Amino acid sequence: MKELICIVCPKGCHLKVDEENGYAVTGNGCPRGAEYGKNELRNPTRMLTSTVCIEGGIYPRLPVKTSRAIPKGMLFQAMDEIAKVRLTAPVHCGQVLIENLLGTGADLVASRDMAAHK
Amino acid sequence: MYDLIVVGGGPAGLAAACKAWEDGVRKVLVLERDKELGGILNQCIHSGFGLQRFKEELTGPEYAGRYIQMLRKTGVEVKLDSMVLQILPGKDGAPHQVHAINGQDGYMVLETKAIVLAMGCRERTRGAISIPGERGSGIFTAGAAQRYLNMEGYMVGRRVVILGSGDIGLIMARRMTLEGAKVLACVELMPYSGGLTRNIVQCLQDFDIPLYLSHTITDIKGHDRVEQVTVSQVGPDRRPVPGTEMVFDCDTVLLSVGLIPENELTRQAGIGMDRRTNGAVVYENMETGIPGIFACGNVVHVHDLVDYVSAESERAGAAAAAYVQGTEAQGPVLELAAGDGVSYTVPQHVRTESLAKPAEVFFRVNRVTQAAEILATDAAGKTIARFKREHMAPGEMERVALPPQLLKLAQGPLTLSIREV
Ligand SMILES: Cc1cc2nc3c(=O)[nH]c(=O)nc-3n(C[C@H](O)[C@H](O)[C@H](O)COP(=O)(O)OP(=O)(O)OC[C@H]3O[C@@H](n4cnc5c(N)ncnc54)[C@H](O)[C@@H]3O)c2cc1C
Ligand code: SF4
Numbered sequence: 001m002k003e004l005i006c007i008v009c010p011k012g013c014h015l016k017v018d019e020e021n022g023y024a025v026t027g028n029g030c031p032r033g034a035e036y037g038k039n040e041l042r043n044p045t046r047m048l049t050s051t052v053c054i055e056g057g058i059y060p061r062l063p064v065k066t067s068r069a070i071p072k073g074m075l076f077q078a079m080d081e082i083a084k085v086r087l088t089a090p091v092h093c094g095q096v097l098i099e100n101l102l103g104t105g106a107d108l109v110a111s112r113d114m115a116a117h118k
Numbered sequence: 119m120y121d122l123i124v125v126g127g128g129p130a131g132l133a134a135a136c137k138a139w140e141d142g143v144r145k146v147l148v149l150e151r152d153k154e155l156g157g158i159l160n161q162c163i164h165s166g167f168g169l170q171r172f173k174e175e176l177t178g179p180e181y182a183g184r185y186i187q188m189l190r191k192t193g194v195e196v197k198l199d200s201m202v203l204q205i206l207p208g209k210d211g212a213p214h215q216v217h218a219i220n221g222q223d224g225y226m227v228l229e230t231k232a233i234v235l236a237m238g239c240r241e242r243t244r245g246a247i248s249i250p251g252e253r254g255s256g257i258f259t260a261g262a263a264q265r266y267l268n269m270e271g272y273m274v275g276r277r278v279v280i281l282g283s284g285d286i287g288l289i290m291a292r293r294m295t296l297e298g299a300k301v302l303a304c305v306e307l308m309p310y311s312g313g314l315t316r317n318i319v320q321c322l323q324d325f326d327i328p329l330y331l332s333h334t335i336t337d338i339k340g341h342d343r344v345e346q347v348t349v350s351q352v353g354p355d356r357r358p359v360p361g362t363e364m365v366f367d368c369d370t371v372l373l374s375v376g377l378i379p380e381n382e383l384t385r386q387a388g389i390g391m392d393r394r395t396n397g398a399v400v401y402e403n404m405e406t407g408i409p410g411i412f413a414c415g416n417v418v419h420v421h422d423l424v425d426y427v428s429a430e431s432e433r434a435g436a437a438a439a440a441y442v443q444g445t446e447a448q449g450p451v452l453e454l455a456a457g458d459g460v461s462y463t464v465p466q467h468v469r470t471e472s473l474a475k476p477a478e479v480f481f482r483v484n485r486v487t488q489a490a491e492i493l494a495t496d497a498a499g500k501t502i503a504r505f506k507r508e509h510m511a512p513g514e515m516e517r518v519a520l521p522p523q524l525l526k527l528a529q530g531p532l533t534l535s536i537r538e539v
Contacts, residue, residue, distance in 0.1 A: 005315060005319055007315055007319050010314075010315065010511075011509045012315040029508075046324070048296075049164050049165055049177055050163070051267075058154060060271040061269055061271040063177060063179050065163075079296050093179075111163065111177045111180050112160075112180065112183055
């Protein structure tokens with residue numbers, strides 16, 4: 001039996017998930033909580049946001065994000081990949097910087113425009 | 119002469135300027151002291167913005183980017199690196215004056231029919247909360263550390279203790295951890311967290327960072343650089359309990375102890391202030407006590423969702439446009455008061471006759487509740503509206519919409535309060 005707090009809505013129900021019984025969820029105020037509880041135990045995922053090095057822009061760092069959530073256990077490995085990226089401005093928002101990051105199916109994309117700075 | 123000058127180019131200023139343009143105002147100027155538009159959102163690189171406004175989950179820079187693009191499609195003039203120094207309200211319908219300075223134009227005295235104040239807020243500092251101990255380097259506000267790390271590319275420390283569990287502190291706990299720092303503890307004076315549950319789970323629990331509720335920092339050691347902090351439990355009177363001290367070896371302390379609206383300009387202009395919000399007193403259309411001067415966003419009250427900032431600021435932009443075009447809001451004023459469990463309301467005043475749509479009222483509660491009711495009760499003791507909530511907390515801003523028909527019948531002042539059911 002695992003206990004966790006549902007974060008899908010602000011109510012924050014205290015969930016109990018029974019791993020031995022097909023991940024049955026109790027304590028959830030609505031079906032979305034059951035879904036969340038199951039996924040959190042079976043395959044927790046997170047959006048990852050960070051920054052990468054950029055030259056020739058208004059700032060030396062460019063914000064980036066994964067195009068969708070990646071397995072929680074891979075966050076630090078993904079940070080190592082992100083640390084290797086070197087860019088030169090201009091870059092546009094949504095531009096793909098690493099395709100299929102670590103085989104997760106998510107791309108690493110720029111999350112802002114950065115023009116070349118005179 | 120301008121029709122409208124907007125002070126501050128963050129999400130509030132951008133939304134107000136776009137809306138005023140859309141409503142037909144053509145001589146609009148945005149003055150921003152930073153080197154680009156977007157305000158504080160440029161440093162908030164995490165996602166979770168825009169679910170209400172754009173129905174998708176964006177990062178801060180993406181959210182700002184959408185509004186910057188919208189503004190570029192208008193003919194609104196923008197001056198960057200331009201600091202507004204003073205606002206002089208015009209007397210008896212005379213134009214208002216905005217004094218500003220930048221490297222290109224020098225000292226400018228600009229005249230305008232209307233002004234929108236959108237200067238945002240700044241963080242409370244160590245001075246504002248007085249921690250004993252030495253003054254070594256390594257003590258930052260969480261927002262300053264966020265800007266250093268996310269925009270300038272400096273890592274502010276390796277072993278970190280965070281004081282306060284506001285959202286910026288929680289977000290920085292995760293961010294510093296991902297960048298290789300060790301976050302030893304997040305310490306909160308109150309018995310509950312000031313941040314969203316989502317952030318407690320995804321920023322602290324995900325990384326096994328302990329959250330000490332009802333605790334505070336009672337000493338900081340380190341002459342040149344922070345070396346050690348002492349954390350103590352506090353009693354119900356919020357005073358440290360002797361014998362509960364814990365010591366952490368660390369090089370950095372981040373303060374996430376709240377935000378204060380940035381209102382020097384507002385005060386200097388003689389605009390009426392609310393001591394609870396630290397922002398201007400406003401009417402339903404975000405007009406301040408001085409006709410033609412409006413305010414919106416974090417400069418009025420601290421918001422936790424930028425989506426609400428945009429909505430409120432569009433209202434301010436629309437009202438400024440109406441003012442420029444000669445329709446001034448008038449009529450009897452209904453006062454809103456904060457009752458049991460409510461810290462403040464924005465707006466504080468409603469001109470019921472100029473309401474076409476329900477009046478949106480924002481407020482914060484001062485205790486955590488489960489199932490509860492929000493009551494709007496008039497001076498005659500009559501409850502004119504009630505709203506149910508499953509859950510409320512001081513860290514989450516509440517919003518109700520009061521229909522004009524009901525407001526017109528109310529005898530002022532109208533008090534908002536909460537009651538557990
Ligand atoms: C440090 C910090 C971190 C935050 N992090 C988060 C977060 O992680 N998630 C979240 O949802 N919300 C966060 N918020 C709140 C969120 O950013 C706000 O809801 C939103 O940005 C408010 O928009 P605004 O336009 O009112 O203020 P701001 O974004 O602060 O914009 C105000 C603008 O006015 C300019 N300005 C001020 N004074 C002058 C002057 N005299 N002359 C010219 N220009 C001036 C400033 O440079 C700034 O660009 C944070 C706020 C702060 C202060
Ligand atoms: S279980 Fe449903 S009601 Fe409870 S917190 Fe999750 S989403 Fe909200």
